Each structure stands twice: as structure tokens, then as C-alpha cells.
Amino acid sequence: MLYVLDKQNSVLGNFIKEIRSVEVQNDLLRFRKNIERIAQVMCYEISKTLNYKTESVKTPLGVAPTNVVADKIVVASILRAGLAMHNGVLDYFDGAENCFVSAYRKYIDENNFDVHIEYIAAPSLEGKTIILCDPMLATGSSMELAYKALFSHGSPARVIVCSIVSTEYAVDYISKVMPNCDIYTAVLDPELNSHKYIVPGLGDCGDLAFGEKL
Numbered sequence: 001m002l003y004v005l006d007k008q009n010s011v012l013g014n015f016i017k018e019i020r021s022v023e024v025q026n027d028l029l030r031f032r033k034n035i036e037r038i039a040q041v042m043c044y045e046i047s048k049t050l051n052y053k054t055e056s057v058k059t060p061l062g063v064a065p066t067n068v069v070a071d072k073i074v075v076a077s078i079l080r081a082g083l084a085m086h087n088g089v090l091d092y093f094d095g096a097e098n099c100f101v102s103a104y105r106k107y108i109d110e111n112n113f114d115v116h117i118e119y120i121a122a123p124s125l126e127g128k129t130i131i132l133c134d135p136m137l138a139t140g141s142s143m144e145l146a147y148k149a150l151f152s153h154g155s156p157a158r159v160i161v162c163s164i165v166s167t168e169y170a171v172d173y174i175s176k177v178m179p180n181c182d183i184y185t186a187v188l189d190p191e192l193n194s195h196k197y198i199v200p201g202l203g204d205c206g207d208l209a210f211g212e213k214l
Contacts, residue, residue, distance in 0.1 A: 002171060003184045005045060012041050016186055019164070020202045031208050032084050035135060038164055039088025042184050043131075046160060047092065049182070050129065069093070071129040074156075076122065078103050078134040078146050081206035085133040085162065093131070097123045101149055103134075103142040117145050126154030135205040137163035137185065138198050140173035147178050158182070164205075165189055167198055 076099035099122035166185040
């Protein structure tokens with residue numbers, strides 16, 4: 001299933017406007033905060049599709065039945081840009097376990113690159129619900145490799161891909177190579193340029209969140 005959140009008007013549009021705007025996005029603190037807020041909106045939507053169980057909670061005046069999330073959740077973020085989303089997801093699923101995967105582009109020439117995975121730190125993922133975060137889903141190559149790397153730590157019951165800006169190309173690609181995943185994205189952009197950057201996109205999310213790298 002594909003969920004594109006900006007198809008329905010909400011305050012999400014305010015946050016998307018700011019992370020795209022060249023007049024606002026150079027404020028690193030505000031950029032990171034907006035990424036977190038978008039992740040929170042996304043998690044609220046995700047929460048509607050999870051499994052629940054009923055627990056009783058004691059109040060000062062009695063006992064109340066309450067439905068709570070039953071899934072064992074692991075928040076998995078692709079370094080480094082995924083870190084900008086990570087805390088926003090944990091704000092909603094505060095009891096979740098954590099996983100980190102490194103993925104980076106190694107350029108062969110100006111317009112061609114390979115994606116490399118160097119590092120994964122994860123608990124057992126067997127039977128758990130994985131929320132796999134990467135703010136920019138351009139080609140889908142990094143997401144595919146991270147997804148495959150996760151299975152070295154067990155077979156999850158469900159994988160939910162979370163991205164803020166995705167391309168139609170990447171969504172189609174992920175749907176083919178990761179057919180059992182649900183995809184949540186804030187916006188769906190139409191194209192990639194010759195450098196495989198999303199257009200109109202927002203630029204390099206990792207640099208905007210954490211500063212430029214050499």
C-alpha cells in the first residue's frame with residue numbers, strides 16, 4: 001500500500017513548505033524540527049493500521065479499559081539523513097527498539113554511483129514491526145539495500161517504509177523489489193535530474209539537517 005499524506009489538506013503542508021523553502025531551510029534547527037514534526041504526523045497515520053490489545057488502567061476513581069498498540073516496534077533509520085526523522089518517530093512510539101543502517105552513494109563519475117552498506121546495529125527483528133526511515137526516496141536503491149540488510153537480524157512481521165519526499169520512480173521500484181512493504185510519504189515528486197536528485201525536492205536533507213560534509 002502507498003500512502004501519500006499531502007493528498008489531504010492538513011497542517012502538514014506548513015511543515016513541507018518550510019523544509020522546501022530556500023528562505024527557511026538554512027536554519028538547521030528549524031529544518032530538523034520540521035522533519036521531526038512531519039515524522040510525527042506520519043506516525044499518527046501509521047498508528048491507525050497497527051494491531052491493538054485492551055489493557056485495564058487504574059484511575060483515581062476506578063478502572064478503565066484502554067486499547068494500546070500490541071505490535072513490537074523497531075525504528076530503523078538510514079544514516080545519516082534518517083536521524084532527522086528518528087526522534088520524531090520515537091516521540092510517538094517511545095517504547096520502540098532502535099536500529100541504524102549506514103547507506104551512502106559512492107560516485108563512479110559525475111552522474112553514476114553505487115550504493116554501499118557499511119554498518120548495521122539492530123536488535124532481533126524476528127516477528128516485529130519495522131518502521132524504516134529515510135527522508136528522501138530518490139531511486140529506492142539505498143532503501144532496498146537497507147531492507148535486505150535488516151534480514152540478517154531476523155524476519156520482521158511487517159516493514160513500513162517512511163519517507164518525506166519520494167519520487168514516482170522510487171515508489172514503483174520499491175513496490176517491485178519490496179512487494180510486502182507499506183510506503184508512507186509526505187509528498188510524491190515527479191522526476192529525478194541527471195544527478196539522481198529529486199525535482200523539485202528540497203536539496204540534500206543530510207546537509208540541511210546536520211551541515212555540509214566533505
